């Protein structure tokens with residue numbers, strides 16, 4: 478196994494082996510999961526295979542997280558530059574980009590050429606929607622990097638879920654405003670995921686457009702032009718999706734609408750759980766304090782972290798947004814989730830269960846310690862929350 | 868030809884290392900060469916990491 482070593486000036490040797498190195502290849506399996514359903518259906522002619530991808534994600538996902546447990550290993554800080562330079566990790570993120578295209582197109586061809594039952598159509602479409610929601614995760618990892626190839630790959634992969642504005646919205650909007658009431662991508666205590674989605678989806682689009690609009694105005698170039706980095710990605714989406722409608726006809730309309738919606742829904746789900754209720758304090762100068770590690774929820778579960786490029790080590794990501802996934806660290810005493818994202822998504826879809834599990838956890842955080850004024854609360858839920866916990 | 872010593876400064880994000888070089892400006896962000904750091908909007912945030920504000924930036928030692 479590859480070992481990183483560094484000998485310091487005083488002769489001390491520091492070394493590190495990434496025990497997850499090989500396992501990071503799981504991130505290449507993730508985009509391909511819907512193809513298992515298509516392949517099974519093709520070979521056995523049994524449509525029940527189309528249900529398998531969703532089961533893999535939402536039954537096996539939480540089960541594997543529970544089974545394989547958590548991982549609290551961190552690379553030594555002095556070896557992080559070597560780890561970041563190791564191209565192996567970068568290549569994995571590059572490779573997931575074509576894999577998302579392959580899966581999306583194969584499933585589209587399958588839906589376009591087979592006469593599936595309504596439930597076969599629905600389960601396969603939702604599954605590929607979820608899989609391409611994780612294309613947003615790939616776009617997230619790539620979009621934070623400063624090399625041209627990585628930012629372009631981010632725009633290309635974000636075209637699959639039709640979410641080209643994500644890159645700008647997330648980097649320039651969400652990271653700036655995270656854990657404040659003005660962030661449409663940070664959920665509030667007492668806000669259900671269904672209410673949050675109606676604020677988050679339009680809010681994200683609006684913020685991305687405003688940020689890009691401002692930048693293009695400063696540059697003095699037209700907003701409706703190829704300089705617009707939101708439109709660049711949308712253009713690829715249009716070619717892709719109009720092409721599919723032209724090739725396979727009307728059936729592509731419900732397919733694409735559902736696919737796009739469920740991809741967006743994956744991001745909504747992630748945003749919902751990542752900062753629930755957390756609030757940055759207001760400083761004397763009226764600005765919010767800088768984002769601290771305790772302004773994000775974390776999960777250290779091995780399996781889901783391998784599929785998601787360490788996205789769940791979210792505190793370190795927000796404190797150091799340009800750090801590469803392989804170097805993100807676990808810290809003690811941070812807001813932590815009882816399960817990985819797959820399990821947490823399911824809990825979030827049942828709001829009363831979510832509130833029951835997360836509200837006490839939120840109130841018990843050391844920096845909050847039951848003080849409701851230190852929580853980002855949904856104004857409409859305020860009265861009810863103060864009555865219950867105040 | 869004599870090269871002029873640039874009076875322009877370089878301002879570094881303490882979080883991620885992004886540098887705003889006044890001599891070059893930042894073309895992508897729409898700030899032309901020579902655009903002074905002090906002229907940047909008050910709500911300027913680091914273009915690379917977005918988690919450090921204008922007042923967090925440190926001027927590089929000209930030497």
Ligand SMILES: [Zn+2]
Pocket residue numbers: 880881882883884885913914915916917918919
């Ligand atoms: Zn920065």
